[in-house]
Amino acid sequence: MRTSDGFVGTGALLRLALRRDRVRIPAWVLGVVGVLYFSAAAQAGLYQDQAQVDAYGRLVTQSSATVALAGPATGLDSLRGIVMYETYLTVICAICILAVLMVSRHTRAEEESGRTELVRATEVGRHAGAAAALIATGSTCLLIGSGMALVLPWTPLTVRDSLVYGAAMACLGIFMAALTLCLAQVFVHARTVSGAGLAVFLVFYVVRAVGDVRDDATVWFSPIGWAQATRIPTEDRPWPVLLLLLGAAALLVIAVRLAERRDFAAGLLPSRPGPARAARSLSGPVGLAWRQQRGGLLAWSVALGLLGVLIGTLGTSMQDMVRDNPALAAYLAATGGASMIDAYQATFTLVIALTIAGYGIWAAGRVLTEETVGRTALVCAGPVGRVRSTLSDLAVAGGGVLVLLLVAGLGSGLSYATVVGDTSQGLQISFAPLVYLPAIAVLVGVLVLAYGWAPRWTWVGWLVLAFEAVIGWLGGVLDLPEWVYRFSVFDHAPRYPAEALSATPLVAMTAVAALLLAAGLVGLRRRDLR
C-alpha cells in the first residue's frame, strides 16, 4: 500500500471527530482564551508606576522559583514583560494537556473501543484516523492561538506581541499533538498514551526550568524552551516558532513510519505470553485494581520524584543567593518575607499537589472506563458488590496519591537536607505535600459523586481541578471577588511550611471528602450498571 492511499477518508473522519467534540473544542478555546485575557488584563491594575514594575522585576530576577515556574525573566522592566511572565505557565500547561488528551482520545481510545475497526473496514486508509485526530487537535490549537492574537491586544500587550505569542503557543500544541501521535503508535492503551504524553510534557517543563534557572542552553533541549525563545517583549524574534513546526513535521514522519510497521490495535512491541495462572496477589478487586494501576503509578513516581529533587536543589541555590546578596536579604526582611525558602517551598508544594490531584482524578476516573466497557459487570456478576468493586479501585487510586505525595516530598526534602545540611528543614519539606491529601480527597470525592449519580458527568472532576489550578496559579493576579476563593478547596489548605499547620481546615476537608464519597456510593447503589 502506498503511503498516500493511507490517507483516503480523512475528511469523513475529521467531520466525525469534530462532531464528537463539538462541545469540548469551544469549551477549551473559550476557557483558555478567557482565563488568559482576564489574567493579562488584570496586570494593568496592579502596577501604578514604573517604580512598582521595577520592584516586581527585581524580585523575580532574584527568585529562581518563579523563573523555574514561568520562564526566562526577560523584559520585566515593562508591563508587557510582566504579562507574558505571569501567563506563560497557564497557556503552556493548558495547550499541551489539551493536545495530549485530544490526540489520545481520537486515536487509541477509538482503536481500543473497536470503533476504528468498523471504520477502517470501509473505504478509509490506515493513516486517516491519525490524520483526522491531528487536524482536529491542530485546529483547536490554532483556534486558541488566533483567539489569543485577537483578544490580547486589549491587554498591555501589543498586536505584534499577541500574534507571536498566539503563534508560539499554537505551534507548541501542534508539536505536542504530533508527539502524542508517535506515542499512540507505541502504546496500546489510550490511558497509557495520555499518561506517557503528560509525563513527557512534565520532563520538557523540568528541562526548560533547569535551563532558565541556570540561564544556559539547556532550554533548547525542550520544545517549551523553543516557544519561549521568541522572547516576545524584548527581542521579538519569531523564528523559534519554525523550530516547533519543523519538529512537528519530523515527528509526523516518524509516526507514519511507526504506524506502517505495526498491526491494527497492536503496539510496536509484540505481546508476550504471560503466566497461565494468576499470582496470589491477583485474587480480588483490590488485587485487580493494583494490577491495573501499578504501571502508571510507577511512571508518575519516577517523574514526581525527579521533580521533587529538582525543586529541592533549586531551593538550595536560592539559599545561596540570599546569603550572597545582602541587599536581597534586607529587602526580604523589610517586606516581612523572613523565610523566602519557606515561601518558595510552599509555592512548589502547591504545584506538586495540583499535579498529584491530576493523577488522583485520572486514576479514580478508571471506575467509569471499567464500567463503560463492561468489565465492572463481569466483576459484579460474581459475589462482589458494586460498592466494594468501586471502593477497591478508589482505594488503590488513593494509595497512589499518598505514595506520590510522599515521593515528591521526600525527593525535594532529602535533596535539600543533603545539599544544605539542614535536616529539620529537610524533614519539614519532605512531609509538606501531605498537607494537601484531604484537599485532593475532596476533588476525588466530587468525581465519585458525579460518577454515582450521573456517570456521564464524571468529567466535572477535571473541571474542578482546572478551577483549582487557575485559582492556585493565578489567584493572586486575577482580581476575583472574595467568595470565589472560598470555593477553592486548595485555598483552604494551610500553605505549609510558610504558614503554620492548623487542624481545623484539614479535618473539615476530610469530612467533606467522606461525605462526597458516601453520597456518590449511595447514588451508585441506586442506579443501573452499564
Added chain:
Amino acid sequence: MDAVIAVSNLVKRFGRFTALDRLDLRVEAGEVHGFLGPNGSGKSTTIKILLGLLRADAGDVSVLGRDPWRDAVRLHEHLAYVPGEVSLWPNLTGGEVIDLLARMRGGIDEARRAELLERFGLDPTKQCRSYSKGNRQKVALVAALSADVELLVLDEPTAGLDPIMAAEFQEVVREEVVQGRTVLLSSHILGEVESLCDRVSIIRDGRTVLAGRLRDLRGASRTAVSVRLARPDGLAELAGLRVLEEVDGEVLAEVETGRMSEVMAALAERGIESLAVHPPTLEELFLRNYDDPAGTRHETGRLASARGDQPA
C-alpha cells in the same frame, strides 16, 4: 419445586424508551431454558435485571428465591454469568482472568478448569488484548463453567464460536445439566436451542410472545403437509386447511391445530397418492412470530394455549 427464575410483568424503561414491557419468564430447576428473540428485543436487558445490574421499573423478579436488586452479592454466590459482549482486562492473560474471577467467588475446580481449557482449545498464557471475540468468550465460559454454582446465565454464549467449539459447548452444557445445574441460555442459534433446551421463551419488543415446552409448542402450531391427490378438488373450501401453493399436482398446505384427523379424513376421500407431514421447526415457530413487523397479527389463541401448559 419453586422456579429458579420467576419473572412476571417486568417493565424496564431507558428514558422514554420502554425496553421491557410486562415480560414474563419462568425457569424451572434442572432445565435448560432457551431465551429467544430478535436483536434488540430485550434479552440482555432481562438478563442484566436478573443479575441485579439493572433495576426493574415494575414487576416481580425472583432468582433462586431472592430479589436480585437487593440481594445481588449473595445471589451471585450461586450463579455464574457469561455476558454477550465479553470485555476483558487487556494486560492480563486468559488464565489470570479465569483464576481471578474464580477466586472472587471463593475457589475453582482445578480439574474442571484444566479439562475445559483443553476442550475449548484455549491458550491461557495469551494476553487478553490478543484474543479474538470467540476466545474472549471462551475465557468467560471456562470461568463460568468451572464454577460450582446452581444456575448458569449465558447471554448468546456461542455468538463468536466456530461450529466445532459450539458443538463442544453443547456437550459441556449437557454435562452441567446432569450435575443438576439450571441453565438460562439466550441464543440466536435455533439449532442449538432445539438440541439443548427443554423449554423456551420467545420474546419480542420486550414482551413474551410464546413460552412453553418445545414439544407442546410444536403441537400447538400449524403443521405443514405436502400431499398429492387423485382428485384435488374443493380444497380451498376445506375447513382447517390452508393451501399455500400447488405445483404439478403437489399441494403444499398448512393444517390448523387440532383438526388433523378431520382434515386427513377429507383428504383420504380425495384419494391420497403421496403424503408428507412436517411438524413445525423452531425456526418456523420463531419466524411466524416475527414475519409481520407491525405486530398486527396477534395469535392470542395459540399464545394462550402455549402459556396454559406451563406448569404453574
